[in-house]
Amino acid sequence: MSQSEPLLQVVDLKKHFPIHRGVFRKVVGAVRAVDGVSFSMDPGDTLGIVGESGCGKTTVARMIMAAYRPTSGEIWFHPSNGEPRVDLAQIGHAAMRSIRPHIQMVFQDPFASLNPRMTVRQILAEPLVVNKVCRGRELEDRVRELVELVGLKIQHLNRYPHAFSGGQRQRISIARALALYPRLIVADEPTSALDVSVQAQIVNLCLEIQDRLGLAYLFISHDLGLVRHFSRKIVIMYVGKVVEQALAQPLFARPLHPYTEALLSNVPSTRPSRSTHKIILRGDPADPINPPSGCPFHPRCLYAQTVCAEVVPPLEEVEPGHLAACHFADTLHLMGCDALGCVI
Amino acid sequence: MVPVLQVENLRVHFFLDEGVVRAVDGVSFSLEAGKTLGIVGESGSGKSVIGLSILSIVPAPGRIVDGRILLRVDGTGSEPSQVDLVKLNPSGPEARALRGHDVAMIFQEPMNSFSPVHSIGSQIMEALKLHTDVSRHEARNRAIEMLRKVGIPQPERRIDVYPHELSGGMRQRAMIAMALVCNPRILIADEPTTALDVTVQAQILDLLRSLQEEFGMAILFISHNLGVIAEISHDVLVVYFGRVMEHAPVDVLFSEALHPYTRALLKSVPGIDTPVRNYLATIEGTLPDPSTQIPGCPFFGRCTECEGLTICRDEPYELTKVADHHYLACPRLCIRS
Ligand SMILES: Nc1ncnc2c1ncn2[C@@H]1O[C@H](COP(=O)(O)OP(=O)(O)O)[C@@H](O)[C@H]1O
Ligand SMILES: Nc1ncnc2c1ncn2[C@@H]1O[C@H](COP(=O)(O)OP(=O)(O)O)[C@@H](O)[C@H]1O
Ligand code: SF4
Ligand SMILES: [Mg+2]
Numbered sequence: 001m002s003q004s005e006p007l008l009q010v011v012d013l014k015k016h017f018p019i020h021r022g023v024f025r026k027v028v029g030a031v032r033a034v035d036g037v038s039f040s041m042d043p044g045d046t047l048g049i050v051g052e053s054g055c056g057k058t059t060v061a062r063m064i065m066a067a068y069r070p071t072s073g074e075i076w077f078h079p080s081n082g083e084p085r086v087d088l089a090q091i092g093h094a095a096m097r098s099i100r101p102h103i104q105m106v107f108q109d110p111f112a113s114l115n116p117r118m119t120v121r122q123i124l125a126e127p128l129v130v131n132k133v134c135r136g137r138e139l140e141d142r143v144r145e146l147v148e149l150v151g152l153k154i155q156h157l158n159r160y161p162h163a164f165s166g167g168q169r170q171r172i173s174i175a176r177a178l179a180l181y182p183r184l185i186v187a188d189e190p191t192s193a194l195d196v197s198v199q200a201q202i203v204n205l206c207l208e209i210q211d212r213l214g215l216a217y218l219f220i221s222h223d224l225g226l227v228r229h230f231s232r233k234i235v236i237m238y239v240g241k242v243v244e245q246a247l248a249q250p251l252f253a254r255p256l257h258p259y260t261e262a263l264l265s266n267v268p269s270t271r272p273s274r275s276t277h278k279i280i281l282r283g284d285p286a287d288p289i290n291p292p293s294g295c296p297f298h299p300r301c302l303y304a305q306t307v308c309a310e311v312v313p314p315l316e317e318v319e320p321g322h323l324a325a326c327h328f329a330d331t332l333h334l335m336g337c338d339a340l341g342c343v344i
Numbered sequence: 345m346v347p348v349l350q351v352e353n354l355r356v357h358f359f360l361d362e363g364v365v366r367a368v369d370g371v372s373f374s375l376e377a378g379k380t381l382g383i384v385g386e387s388g389s390g391k392s393v394i395g396l397s398i399l400s401i402v403p404a405p406g407r408i409v410d411g412r413i414l415l416r417v418d419g420t421g422s423e424p425s426q427v428d429l430v431k432l433n434p435s436g437p438e439a440r441a442l443r444g445h446d447v448a449m450i451f452q453e454p455m456n457s458f459s460p461v462h463s464i465g466s467q468i469m470e471a472l473k474l475h476t477d478v479s480r481h482e483a484r485n486r487a488i489e490m491l492r493k494v495g496i497p498q499p500e501r502r503i504d505v506y507p508h509e510l511s512g513g514m515r516q517r518a519m520i521a522m523a524l525v526c527n528p529r530i531l532i533a534d535e536p537t538t539a540l541d542v543t544v545q546a547q548i549l550d551l552l553r554s555l556q557e558e559f560g561m562a563i564l565f566i567s568h569n570l571g572v573i574a575e576i577s578h579d580v581l582v583v584y585f586g587r588v589m590e591h592a593p594v595d596v597l598f599s600e601a602l603h604p605y606t607r608a609l610l611k612s613v614p615g616i617d618t619p620v621r622n623y624l625a626t627i628e629g630t631l632p633d634p635s636t637q638i639p640g641c642p643f644f645g646r647c648t649e650c651e652g653l654t655i656c657r658d659e660p661y662e663l664t665k666v667a668d669h670h671y672l673a674c675p676r677l678c679i680r681s
């Protein structure tokens with residue numbers, strides 16, 4: 001069986017939200033929330049997307065879930081071996097119904113994403129019933145299997161979400177996402193609302209599930225340490241664009257984009273005795289309504305030259321499998337974790 | 345030397361219908377000028393309530409039920425004396441004069457400190473005029489100067505903007521300007537960078553460090569983020585269930601932590617020495633119900649190091665000195681040694 005066909009291939013994806021003004025709701029501009037994002041992932045793979053708030057991570061996720069129709073670009077998804085791939089950017093409602101089971105999502109806020117009026121049993125049974133996967137005894141067996149898979153107990157099935165802690169609710173969300181045997185789980189900041197000890201439990205659960213079921217994760221987070229621990233491949237986004245993409249090891253050892261270097265240096269270190277080098281960027285992350293000309297990072301970049309304000313640097317393969325969008329990616333010698341003293 | 349602030353055996357309880365929540369249950373520490381004490385702990389451990397107590401703004405049904413909060417008062421010439429903030433009427437003139445003037449606080453969400461209907465400048469000037477005798481013109485100049493110090497570009501123009509017109513990072517800077525404009529001796533910072541992106545967080549931590557160098561205030565820095573605490577603190581207090589579990593200088597705490605809870609917390613964060621994709625260390629179980637009364641170690645039952653020793657459960661809680669500047673509340677480790 002060939003693994004050459006990627007599970008998911010995103011090509012030059014864009015989403016511009018129109019900005020309306022006045023009584024006639026005239027379009028006066030656009031939020032360039034996602035502005036040319038490409039990446040691909042294999043079956044069973046883990047891809048991490050990192051970037052500061054507002055850089056478009058959730059919007060990418062929502063387009064993959066077909067909750068938003070892209071402004072342009074392609075999202076090729078391979079439902080299963082033997083079946084033809086489909087473009088989620090163009091897919092209609094009817095066709096999406098057969099794809100939906102294969103792609104599931106876990107959200108940041110386990111409090112908002114579970115219906116408070118449904119018991120855990122009803123929450124887990126719903127996707128199985130709606131998609132006519134099973135019923136009766138079989139349904140009950142599957143629900144029990146799911147609840148145990150995520151480390152909860154059969155007794156928990158009769159309770160409502162409010163009776164659970166944040167970590168337990170996230171387990172319920174994961175169980176629901178697993179109900180239809182998905183090939184891909186899109187997890188948008190799944191542990192950001194949790195305490196570190198609980199975060200560790202959820203990370204372990206996700207790793208264990210992947211080892212058992214072989215599914216793929218698209219893991220979105222602003223926490224570089226967590227993404228490094230979890231992901232094989234990492235995409236760094238800055239105002240709607242991919243600025244760097246590589247396997248985790250080379251990305252942390254030898255970043256090729258100045259923004260990545262700054263991010264690595266800014267991760268707070270739990271080893272105060274290590275001497276660390278901090279790159280304090282000036283200003284705020286750029287505004288997607290009015291992104292800077294040329295390289296979107298140029299107003300904050302330590303290495304910017306005149307060309308940076310004028311020409312958009314394309315995302316190019318600078319080293320095998322290591323892509324960066326910087327005019328000077330092959331000449332700058334940026335610091336990686338070792339040189340920065342960063343501990344993630 | 346008398347510390348700027350000395351908190352002794354602080355107890356703050358919330359009197360709810362379901363029972364008494366011992367949010368802070370016998371906490372002691374002191375703050376020194378020019379130094380940062382970090383308080384770290386998971387959510388619900390009592391960190392914010394400690395900060396609110398120092399400002400005498402614990403919300404009902406919460407009440408300081410025991411302890412002293414001693415603020416140093418430097419009289420002219422004579423020896424410094426101490427005033428117990430717990431004994432002051434929280435809404436009386438003395439307490440109000442101290443808030444803002446001697447002790448200021450910043451929060452995670454600056455919108456809670458600012459009124460949305462006034463410009464940031466007028467609010468900073470208001471804070472200044474409340475505590476010092478300055479003319480309007482002088483207040484405006486000092487506000488502009490302060491905005492410049494916290495790194496707000498074009499402060500002469502920005503002084504007239506409204507809070508919502510600033511980005512999250514700039515708003516945080518404006519709040520710091522408002523807190524520091526009266527040159528307080530103590531700044532309480534409750535999760536001030538938690539809502540910010542890492543690059544902006546690094547800016548704010550850098551700013552607080554350089555302002556501390558310039559003004560010499562003591563900072564009580566509250567955060568659930570171990571990395572942030574490690575970066576900003578000189579000394580660290582680890583709290584759990586309203587109690588101090590361990591108190592040590594920052595490098596000792598992060599390299600030679602003794603308390604099983606501190607150690608478990610540190611191990612649960614993936615770092616460069618955690619093998620990628622290995623299972624992380626977790627803390628099993630959950631925090632005890634806040635209204636239960638626990639005589640011994642509140643970590644008993646979740647602790648993997650004590651092997652169920654009954655002294656852990658039964659020995660009354662006590663913070664014990666184990667080395668210079670290193671305090672520990674673990675009966676197993678303290679009684680044996
Ligand atoms: N439905 C929407 N309408 C208009 N703007 C949006 C919408 N969703 C997101 N945005 C804007 O798009 C940008 C990217 O948002 P988002 O994808 O949520 O970022 P992230 O998840 O990385 O924090 C932000 O500026 C946000 O305000
Ligand atoms: N206004 C309140 N009413 C009732 N209980 C409260 C109130 N504020 C805090 N508490 C309780 O006090 C304890 C400590 O809270 P807090 O200091 O906010 O924790 P932290 O800041 O460490 O997350 C918690 O158990 C919380 O439920
Ligand atoms: S293209 Fe220029 S501004 Fe952009 S990251 Fe590279 S050096 Fe910096
Ligand atoms: Mg998001």
Ligand SMILES: [Mg+2]
Nearest residue numbers: 391392393534
């Ligand atoms: Mg708090």
